[in-house]
Amino acid sequence: MFQLLALAFSAAAVVTASSPGDPDFYNTVADIFSAPDCGNETFVWADPIFGRGGACQPLDRHDNTPDILSYRPTTIYPDCVVNLYTDSECQSTAYLAEVDQCVQAGIPFVSAFVQCPFSDNL
Numbered sequence: 001m002f003q004l005l006a007l008a009f010s011a012a013a014v015v016t017a018s019s020p021g022d023p024d025f026y027n028t029v030a031d032i033f034s035a036p037d038c039g040n041e042t043f044v045w046a047d048p049i050f051g052r053g054g055a056c057q058p059l060d061r062h063d064n065t066p067d068i069l070s071y072r073p074t075t076i077y078p079d080c081v082v083n084l085y086t087d088s089e090c091q092s093t094a095y096l097a098e099v100d101q102c103v104q105a106g107i108p109f110v111s112a113f114v115q116c117p118f119s120d121n122l
Helices: 002-016
Strands: 027-032 043-050 054-058 070-076 082-084 095-097 110-113
Touching: 027 054, 027 110, 070 095
Parallel strands: none
Antiparallel strands: 027 043, 027 070, 054 110, 082 095, 082 110
8 A cells, every 4th residue: 555655646746847848947047146246245046047948037027136237057957048138028138148157247137038949939
């Protein structure tokens, strides 16, 4: 009986686990900072970008984030490309974000566009 119950729980975990292309999948996680140069003293928090990618997404989804003046990805899903923008439509200059590299624009980042192999607009 115990083995059957364990099997049922493990099967449920597989079905509900997030995977690439799921709307709640974190394709990127980055440290965000309230000042230039990604300094520890201005670290705000680690923030995910989630979803299938292929769309302009706001970096401050809950209107509770200080201005993001520097950004350092800690993980990016393989073959995904992350660009940051200083406008809400991803029409301003694109700033390529790469793992462990500090990115800054001189003005706050507002949006991101992540393109992945599983993105909708390929």
